[in-house]
Amino acid sequence: MKVDIRKCARCDGDHDDLEFRPFDLPARKFTHWAPCPTNGEPVLMTAKGATLEEQVTTIIVGDLRRNGPMAQLIMATLMKETAEMIAKDLVTNGPIRHAMRNL
Ligand SMILES: [Zn+2]
Numbered sequence: 598m599k600v601d602i603r604k605c606a607r608c609d610g611d612h613d614d615l616e617f618r619p620f621d622l623p624a625r626k627f628t629h630w631a632p633c634p635t636n637g638e639p640v641l642m643t644a645k646g647a648t649l650e651e652q653v654t655t656i657i658v659g660d661l662r663r664n665g666p667m668a669q670l671i672m673a674t675l676m677k678e679t680a681e682m683i684a685k686d687l688v689t690n691g692p693i694r695h696a697m698r699n700l
Contacts, residue, residue, distance in 0.1 A: 607633035
């Protein structure tokens with residue numbers, strides 16, 4: 598991935614479109630690195646959403662921001678109630694009558 602670097606940690610300069618590559622084994626919190634074009638020393642970076650866990654968290658947080666916690670709660674409750682209704686109907690009426698009622 599290409600990143601614009603301002604005040605490089607290795608040489609204090611600016612680098613445009615510096616190509617970062619992922620660590621094979623991430624070094625603590627850092628996920629990517631690139632050699633500084635001035636002195637060749639590694640510039641370390643943590644890419645947001647680099648791990649699967651971070652990607653899932655980003656999706657959940659995005660959904661909460663878009664729909665709000667109430668909407669998510671209502672959706673979960675509705676799905677649970679529907680499942681319970683179907684289950685109860687199946688027990689009361691049996692699968693054939695349940696299927697006919699829902700035609
Ligand atoms: Zn540099």
